[in-house]
Amino acid sequence: MFDTVAIVGATGAVGQIIIELLEERNFEAKKFRFLASARSAGKTISFKGEEIVVEELTKDAFAGTDLVIASTPDDIAAEYLPSAIEAGAKVIDESGYWRMNDDVALVIPEINPQDALNAQGIISSPNCSTTQMVVAMKPLHDISPIRRVIVSTYQATSGAGVQGDEDLVQGSKARLENRDYEYKVFQHPIAFNAIPQIGSEKYEGYTSEEMKMVYETRKILGDDSIQINPTCVRIPVWNCHSESITVETESPISPDQAREAFAAFPGIQVLDNLSESVYPMPSNCDGSNDVFVGRIRKDISHPNGLSFWCVSDNLRKGAATNAVQIAELLAEQ
Numbered sequence: 001m002f003d004t005v006a007i008v009g010a011t012g013a014v015g016q017i018i019i020e021l022l023e024e025r026n027f028e029a030k031k032f033r034f035l036a037s038a039r040s041a042g043k044t045i046s047f048k049g050e051e052i053v054v055e056e057l058t059k060d061a062f063a064g065t066d067l068v069i070a071s072t073p074d075d076i077a078a079e080y081l082p083s084a085i086e087a088g089a090k091v092i093d094e095s096g097y098w099r100m101n102d103d104v105a106l107v108i109p110e111i112n113p114q115d116a117l118n119a120q121g122i123i124s125s126p127n128c129s130t131t132q133m134v135v136a137m138k139p140l141h142d143i144s145p146i147r148r149v150i151v152s153t154y155q156a157t158s159g160a161g162v163q164g165d166e167d168l169v170q171g172s173k174a175r176l177e178n179r180d181y182e183y184k185v186f187q188h189p190i191a192f193n194a195i196p197q198i199g200s201e202k203y204e205g206y207t208s209e210e211m212k213m214v215y216e217t218r219k220i221l222g223d224d225s226i227q228i229n230p231t232c233v234r235i236p237v238w239n240c241h242s243e244s245i246t247v248e249t250e251s252p253i254s255p256d257q258a259r260e261a262f263a264a265f266p267g268i269q270v271l272d273n274l275s276e277s278v279y280p281m282p283s284n285c286d287g288s289n290d291v292f293v294g295r296i297r298k299d300i301s302h303p304n305g306l307s308f309w310c311v312s313d314n315l316r317k318g319a320a321t322n323a324v325q326i327a328e329l330l331a332e333q
């Protein structure tokens with residue numbers, strides 16, 4: 001058990017779910033501290049029947065803390081988390097800043113728990129679009145190695161944090177009322193639209209969000225030879241990312257084999273009955289900690305191809321749930 005646990009970014013979209021999960025899963029510690037920016041310092045958050053006052057994040061804030069779970073923008077993670085390591089804390093980070101650093105473990109507990117247990121420094125939780133895809137890939141990869149993935153994402157506005165949701169709600173209202181609205185986080189109106197850019201231009205016409213799916217998948221599965229071609233799209237859905245995934249494996253995997261392997265894998269639920277219109281959607285996956293798959297079918301364009309649809313709550317398994325599962329692993333250790 002940890003003595004003192006600090007949640008950094010406690011007021012954010014991910015931070016709020018981390019706090020909810022720590023309470024719901026009865027994560028034990030003598031003391032919990034909630035930190036955020038100076039804007040939030042002094043606010044209170046209810047937790048296990050207590051009102052905890054939010055503290056301002058500073059480099060000195062980590063003294064006496066033995067576990068930090070952080071979900072802040074990248075630049076804040078870059079600036080402050082080394083101080084937490086220096087103060088002797090175990091650190092789990094949701095941001096994208098540290099993930100690909102050689103000294104940092106990138107962990108999905110169902111896949112590479114040992115990397116968290118062996119970690120000497122920061123433990124990163126992968127990007128939300130990566131996590132659900134890799135969880136779904138793993139049971140197939142175990143049957144026959146995946147050689148290539150073509151994936152298109154349909155990503156919710158909550159993936160852009162509290163302000164992303166605000167843009168969806170206020171932008172939609174303004175559009176229905178024929179008013180202008182100045183978007184804060186999206187480059188184009190998200191209301192009644194689809195934006196084929198998440199992140200900045202990164203490599204050969206692919207965005208930073210797309211390249212995260214390439215690099216992070218290879219790191220988590222420990223296989224740099226997997227070829228991945230992602231297209232990431234923001235859509236006007238409040239929560240839960242959806243992904244259309246086609247994998248090419250070394251030898252063919254039938255839809256029935258895949259269905260069975262998905263169902264047996266921890267944290268995956270299969271919703272797959274096209275004739276009854278049963279499949280995962282943001283509306284039936286929101287609020288769950290699992291990864292959902294459906295529309296499982298043969299890729300009719302390739303003998304070793306398999307296609308499926310994958311939905312998961314980006315704030316939960318894509319972020320908060322994964323981090324809390326890592327914290328639980330460390331606590332057991």
Ligand SMILES: NC(=O)c1ccc[n+]([C@@H]2O[C@H](COP(=O)([O-])OP(=O)(O)OC[C@H]3O[C@@H](n4cnc5c(N)ncnc54)[C@H](OP(=O)(O)O)[C@@H]3O)[C@@H](O)[C@H]2O)c1
Binds near residue numbers: 009012036039158159
């Ligand atoms: N949203 C997702 O689905 C998702 C999934 C996976 C990973 N992530 C990653 O998780 C991180 C947090 O995302 P989010 O969606 O929760 O964002 P968010 O809703 O914008 O929350 C950001 C949090 O960081 C805090 N923060 C911002 N500037 C700070 C500063 N100068 N000092 C201290 N704290 C500061 C904010 O505090 P204030 O409220 O005081 O501003 C807030 O608590 C990001 O790196 C994101 O890429 C997000």
